[in-house]
Amino acid sequence: MRSFVRVAERGSLSSVAREYGVGQSTITRHVAELEQALGVTLLNRTTRRITLTAEGARYLDDTRTILRLVDEAADGVRSATDRLTGTVRISCTAALGxxxxxxxxxxxxxxxxxxxxxxxxxxxxxxxxxxxxxxxxRLGALSDSSMQRKQIGASRRILVASKEYLDRHGRPDEPGALARHAIIRMSNVSGSDRLVLHRANAEPSILPVGDRLLVDHGLAARRAIMMGRGIAPTHLWLVNDLLEAGIVEQVLPDYSPEPVPLSILFVPGRARVKRVRALIDALHGALRALPGMT
Incomplete structure (x- = not known):
C-alpha cells in the first residue's frame, strides 16, 4: 500500500524505487500484488507516464487514511515507553537549513x-x-492552501556589507547614495530588481538594483558579502555571526527592507503522527528564537 501511494503521488516507479533504496522490480511487484489481491487495476502504465484508474483514485484516498491510522496505532503502542521511532521527511530553504x-x-x-x-x-x-x-x-508568502501551516513570525532583513568594502568605497548616509555602490542581488527572489527600504514615519525609498552580481543561493550571497563584493539586503539570521565578529557592518541602520514571513507547512493529518508532531513543535520553538524573528 505504501508503494502504491508513493507511485500514485510521484507518477514514477523508478523514482519510488530510488526513494526506498530497492530495485524497480520490487515496487512493480508490490503494486501488481496489490492489484491482484483487489481484483482491479489501480494504475494505467504507458512507456511515458503512470496515471490512476478511476478505481485507483478512489482507493488512494482510503489507503492514505489507512496508512495514517497504522502510524498512529504504532505511536499508541510505543507511547508506553515514550520512545519515538520512524522517519520524518523535512524540506527547507538551503541557506536557513x-x-x-x-x-x-x-x-x-x-x-x-x-x-x-x-x-x-x-x-x-x-x-x-x-x-x-x-x-x-517556507520563507515568503504561501500559496498552497491545501496544507496546514504554523506561523513562526516575520524574518527581519537589513542592509550589510563587509568592513573592507565600506572602508574602500565609503559608507552611504542616505538611500540615494546606494546608487554609487555595488548591490548583491538575489536572482530567484521576485522583485529583487528594486530595493524598497522602510523608515519609521516616512514614505518607503524605492531604488533600482543593477545586475553586476546576481546569485540564486543565500549562502552564495553570504560569501559575496564576506568577500567585499558589495552591499546586500539579507536576513539577519544569515549574517548574525559575521556582525558579531565585526566582519560585516550594517548599512543605513535606520532603513530596512520588508521583513519576510516564515512558516512551517505540513500535510494535513500528518501532525497526528507523534514523531511528526514532536518535530513540528521542536522546530516552532527553535525557529522563533532565530536572530531577527519578530
Whole structure:
C-alpha cells in the first residue's frame, strides 16, 4: 500500500524505487500484488507516464487514511515507553537549513535517537504530497492552501556589507547614495530588481538594483558579502555571526527592507503522527528564537 501511494503521488516507479533504496522490480511487484489481491487495476502504465484508474483514485484516498491510522496505532503502542521511532521527511530553504535548521534537527535526534530524519534542502517550493515530505519550512508568502501551516513570525532583513568594502568605497548616509555602490542581488527572489527600504514615519525609498552580481543561493550571497563584493539586503539570521565578529557592518541602520514571513507547512493529518508532531513543535520553538524573528 505504501508503494502504491508513493507511485500514485510521484507518477514514477523508478523514482519510488530510488526513494526506498530497492530495485524497480520490487515496487512493480508490490503494486501488481496489490492489484491482484483487489481484483482491479489501480494504475494505467504507458512507456511515458503512470496515471490512476478511476478505481485507483478512489482507493488512494482510503489507503492514505489507512496508512495514517497504522502510524498512529504504532505511536499508541510505543507511547508506553515514550520512545519515538520512524522517519520524518523535512524540506527547507538551503541557506536557513545549513545555518540553523540542521543544528535543530541534530538536537532533536539526540533527544529521540529512534527517529530517522530525511533532510532535503531546496530553494524551490516543492509539492509536499508528491515528494513525500512531512514538514516544510517556507520563507515568503504561501500559496498552497491545501496544507496546514504554523506561523513562526516575520524574518527581519537589513542592509550589510563587509568592513573592507565600506572602508574602500565609503559608507552611504542616505538611500540615494546606494546608487554609487555595488548591490548583491538575489536572482530567484521576485522583485529583487528594486530595493524598497522602510523608515519609521516616512514614505518607503524605492531604488533600482543593477545586475553586476546576481546569485540564486543565500549562502552564495553570504560569501559575496564576506568577500567585499558589495552591499546586500539579507536576513539577519544569515549574517548574525559575521556582525558579531565585526566582519560585516550594517548599512543605513535606520532603513530596512520588508521583513519576510516564515512558516512551517505540513500535510494535513500528518501532525497526528507523534514523531511528526514532536518535530513540528521542536522546530516552532527553535525557529522563533532565530536572530531577527519578530
Amino acid at each position: 545549513v545555518r540553523h535548521v540542521a543544528d535543530i534537527l541534530f538536537a532533536f535526534q539526540d533527544r529521540h535517537p529512534g527517529v530517522c530524519v530525511d533532510f532535503r534542502l531546496s530553494d524551490v517550493q516543492i509539492d509536499l504530497v508528491r515528494e513525500g515530505v512531512d514538514v516544510a519550512i
